[in-house]
Amino acid sequence: MTADPVAATTKSVLRFEHVSLAFDGGPALDDVSFDLEAGHTLILFGAAGSGKSVLLKTAMGLLKPDRGQIFLFGEDITGMPEEDLYEIRAKAGILFQESALFDSLTVEDNVAYPLLNQRARGGKRVAVAHDEVDRRVREALRFVELEGTLEKFPSELSGGMRRRVGIARATVTDPPLILYDSPTAGLDPITANTIVALIVKARDMRNTTSVIVSHRYQDGHIMANFRHNPETGELEPATRDSRIHQGTAFMVFREGQLLFTGTQEELEHATDPYIAKFRSARS
Amino acid sequence: MLDALKSPILAFQDFILLSVRALTNIFRTPRYTDDIMLQADSIGVGSLPIVILTGFFSGAVMGLQMSRALNQYGATGQVGAIVSITLVRELGPVLTSLLVAGRNASGIASELGSMKVTEQIDAMRALGTDPTQKLVTPRLIAMAVTLPLLTILSDFVGLCGGWVIASSLLNQTSSEYWNTAYRILEWNDLAQGLLKPFLFAILISLIGCFYGIRTSGGTQGVGRATTQAVVVASVWIFVLNFFITQIFVNL
Numbered sequence: 001m002t003a004d005p006v007a008a009t010t011k012s013v014l015r016f017e018h019v020s021l022a023f024d025g026g027p028a029l030d031d032v033s034f035d036l037e038a039g040h041t042l043i044l045f046g047a048a049g050s051g052k053s054v055l056l057k058t059a060m061g062l063l064k065p066d067r068g069q070i071f072l073f074g075e076d077i078t079g080m081p082e083e084d085l086y087e088i089r090a091k092a093g094i095l096f097q098e099s100a101l102f103d104s105l106t107v108e109d110n111v112a113y114p115l116l117n118q119r120a121r122g123g124k125r126v127a128v129a130h131d132e133v134d135r136r137v138r139e140a141l142r143f144v145e146l147e148g149t150l151e152k153f154p155s156e157l158s159g160g161m162r163r164r165v166g167i168a169r170a171t172v173t174d175p176p177l178i179l180y181d182s183p184t185a186g187l188d189p190i191t192a193n194t195i196v197a198l199i200v201k202a203r204d205m206r207n208t209t210s211v212i213v214s215h216r217y218q219d220g221h222i223m224a225n226f227r228h229n230p231e232t233g234e235l236e237p238a239t240r241d242s243r244i245h246q247g248t249a250f251m252v253f254r255e256g257q258l259l260f261t262g263t264q265e266e267l268e269h270a271t272d273p274y275i276a277k278f279r280s281a282r283s
Numbered sequence: 284m285l286d287a288l289k290s291p292i293l294a295f296q297d298f299i300l301l302s303v304r305a306l307t308n309i310f311r312t313p314r315y316t317d318d319i320m321l322q323a324d325s326i327g328v329g330s331l332p333i334v335i336l337t338g339f340f341s342g343a344v345m346g347l348q349m350s351r352a353l354n355q356y357g358a359t360g361q362v363g364a365i366v367s368i369t370l371v372r373e374l375g376p377v378l379t380s381l382l383v384a385g386r387n388a389s390g391i392a393s394e395l396g397s398m399k400v401t402e403q404i405d406a407m408r409a410l411g412t413d414p415t416q417k418l419v420t421p422r423l424i425a426m427a428v429t430l431p432l433l434t435i436l437s438d439f440v441g442l443c444g445g446w447v448i449a450s451s452l453l454n455q456t457s458s459e460y461w462n463t464a465y466r467i468l469e470w471n472d473l474a475q476g477l478l479k480p481f482l483f484a485i486l487i488s489l490i491g492c493f494y495g496i497r498t499s500g501g502t503q504g505v506g507r508a509t510t511q512a513v514v515v516a517s518v519w520i521f522v523l524n525f526f527i528t529q530i531f532v533n534l
Contacts, residue, residue, distance in 0.1 A: 060409050086411040100406035103397075114410050169410075 093170030327429030342441030395495025
């Protein structure tokens, strides 16, 4: 990952170039630039209202920036019409802050939605056969260890379970990029760690590029220093010179401004008191 | 002054854009047939009891009121004609549409509003679905099909209400009542009696969806959107009714 837009590489999955966006209440993003390469992980820290969630929505083309350019999978999506965006968005998964599962659909239908939707639209991506949908839905729910909830409705699930179904829905199409908006917000520490472990698992098993918004320093620490062991199914420490650690970058936002970009070591040594608050929040 | 006008003009522009997209989506794929059927069931079948009850009693009340007025001229035999023309031209379409606006504009606005504040509409866009195609167009089609049908039913049970009064209190024979009720109607009456609910249906569904989709401010915002949808839809039914009647009166 690099903060310099000029140094954008051909492997770039998501690139922001001087992106600014303001609402009535003030700037949500202020001249934000970064470049995220394929297979890398980006952790975004910031207080509530600092622009983290807005950044994710802008990256998916759900919000249009006032200034600057956004490149998703190498394509400039800044002024792209909504109809064209649907094809590109299908290549990325997103977990919303409160999961945003469809209330009127069962867990099974929620997870199947992206697959069925691709088929309904008949887009450029290969449509999934009907019997294949069932298999992949079960596989995605097994991945988040919620196979027994197929017939349940989201309102019957706990907050942590809804988050896990959200991850299943975001990963069911095997997207090369997944964006997680505050995946651990409002959860108890045990459930929060389970969710982060699932995100690590999704990253390591499928080598996906991940963007994680959080206000828990611990989430970033686990992402940068642990890897999923497919044999034991548990997390195990990754060495500091590993691809995982080297490919994980941190960004800190304050009131829409990108205050810090760098590695975990650089974050550990940053002297800014705002950044220090996130470090000291670890527990 | 200009700033005060800016917000309603922008809202009206958004409403027109949503309307154009929802209407053009009728001719575009993908078509969400299951959603259309689900909405037709919710709007059409769900509104049946309330439409039948109010239709029957408004016909009966009209029979009672008209019998008193017509008695002064010794013309109680014309009660079928009066009930028929009033119901088919005005009361049937307007009353049914107001009931459906109260029941379904609120339902649509609160459902879509809740989806908006819980980011389900954003999730839909992120998963590659056009919310207008998936949420607005099915409701528009379902309402445009079911409201004229509900109006026909309301007109009929209203006439039945008038017939109960005519035969039980005014000693009219059934054939006399139904003959006068049938003979007074012209094609013009039937045309406006069906055109009105069709246009009101488009109005109610689009207003319900519009206020639902632009909801902001959490659960309080959902309540506000619901109220606005019902009030605005009801007022516009009366305004539109005036202009349609004006056109048909001059025909």
